[in-house]
Amino acid sequence: MRPVRFNINAKTANIADAIGAPPPGFAGEGFFTSKMSDVVGLARANSMWPLPFATSCCGIEFMATMASHYDLARFGAERVGFSPRQCDLLMVMGTIAKKMGPVLRQVYLQMAEPRWVMAVGACASSGGIFDTYSVLQGIDQVIPVDVYVPGCPPRPEAIIDGFMRIQDLVGQESIRRRNGEQYKALLNSYGIE
Amino acid sequence: MAITNSYIQEKLIEKFGEGVANFGEPYGMLTFEAQKDLNLKILQFLYNEPTLQFQFMTDLTAVHYPNQVGRELAVVYHLHNLVENVRIRFKVFTDINTPDIFTATKLFEAANWMERETYDFFGINFVGHPNLKRVLNVDEMDYFPLRKEFPLEDQTRIDKDDEMFGRG
Numbered sequence: 345m346r347p348v349r350f351n352i353n354a355k356t357a358n359i360a361d362a363i364g365a366p367p368p369g370f371a372g373e374g375f376f377t378s379k380m381s382d383v384v385g386l387a388r389a390n391s392m393w394p395l396p397f398a399t400s401c402c403g404i405e406f407m408a409t410m411a412s413h414y415d416l417a418r419f420g421a422e423r424v425g426f427s428p429r430q431c432d433l434l435m436v437m438g439t440i441a442k443k444m445g446p447v448l449r450q451v452y453l454q455m456a457e458p459r460w461v462m463a464v465g466a467c468a469s470s471g472g473i474f475d476t477y478s479v480l481q482g483i484d485q486v487i488p489v490d491v492y493v494p495g496c497p498p499r500p501e502a503i504i505d506g507f508m509r510i511q512d513l514v515g516q517e518s519i520r521r522r523n524g525e526q527y528k529a530l531l532n533s534y535g536i537e
Numbered sequence: 538m539a540i541t542n543s544y545i546q547e548k549l550i551e552k553f554g555e556g557v558a559n560f561g562e563p564y565g566m567l568t569f570e571a572q573k574d575l576n577l578k579i580l581q582f583l584y585n586e587p588t589l590q591f592q593f594m595t596d597l598t599a600v601h602y603p604n605q606v607g608r609e610l611a612v613v614y615h616l617h618n619l620v621e622n623v624r625i626r627f628k629v630f631t632d633i634n635t636p637d638i639f640t641a642t643k644l645f646e647a648a649n650w651m652e653r654e655t656y657d658f659f660g661i662n663f664v665g666h667p668n669l670k671r672v673l674n675v676d677e678m679d680y681f682p683l684r685k686e687f688p689l690e691d692q693t694r695i696d697k698d699d700e701m702f703g704r705g
């Protein structure tokens with residue numbers, strides 16, 4: 345049984361992260377030196393290519409998020425790719441039926457490293473209201489998930505917040521995450537590689 | 538000439554006698570029960586009889602009645618006469634231990650997937666069906682989910698903790 349966790353220590357977002365503060369380094373007139381990994385992380389975090397895997401109403405919220413009013417392009421996610429080979433971020437939005445599980449897993453496997461996964465909405469995160477024999481009870485049963493966005497469906501603000509949490513991960517974790525022992529163990533627990 | 542429910546009932550009793558029973562008209566739609574061996578003969582008769590011409594199969598499904606011992610599963614046929622715009626419905630009952638029903642695929646192409654769906658959810662064995670396998674659920678599923686003895690909820694779910702709902 346999973347322990348009950350209540351969100352009593354809500355983390356407030358740091359606006360400075362969102363506006364892209366420069367990494368620590370040495371600046372002079374006309375030049376700036378920093379760590380390669382920080383620069384690569386900064387570049388990756390602000391040029392994500394999302395792959396929308398939208399199956400139901402959360403996908404409609406995602407469309408609003410991409411459109412001019414909320415405009416995910418402000419976060420460098422201008423280019424929504426529809427080929428898993430090109431994309432870095434798999435956004436799973438909507439109910440995943442058990443029959444869809446292997447398809448979703450195949451899409452994840454087709455993505456190249458580095459790759460991240462965001463589960464948008466209650467259904468993708470936990471099965472949501474569909475506690476039934478035909479629905480996958482959370483996509484984390486078939487693929488590893490980096491960020492969960494709660495809501496049924498979440499508002500575009502929530503999706504943007506989830507995207508910013510992904511940017512935190514992308515910008516701050518090791519740029520060679522795929523070689524880490526912990527990451528390899530995680531993938532092995534899903535039977536990948 | 539519009540055909541009436543009583544006329545259809547007359548024709549069926551004239552042809553099948555004891556084989557059809559329990560006629561009723563819920564919401565104006567003629568409904569009856571038939572012996573399960575007669576299902577194809579009745580479909581064929583309703584199809585070919587020049588004054589009836591029920592040549593369109595609207596629906597084919599099943600119902601599980603766990604309390605009716607010996608006749609737990611009912612297979613339901615909905616037929617439509619497109620010329621006269623008249624619909625009828627009939628049911629055949631079968632024991633859950635021997636859920637064998639003759640397939641209607643030879644008569645109605647539409648029955649193919651509907652019988653697969655009925656097999657998928659209720660485990661009705663349609664004798665003579667060309668491709669009787671699951672159509673909607675995952676192939677690995679090892680039970681028939683709409684039979685009443687199986688709980689609706691997914692039994693692998695682990696986060697439905699009573700404490701979450703204030704019942705801890």
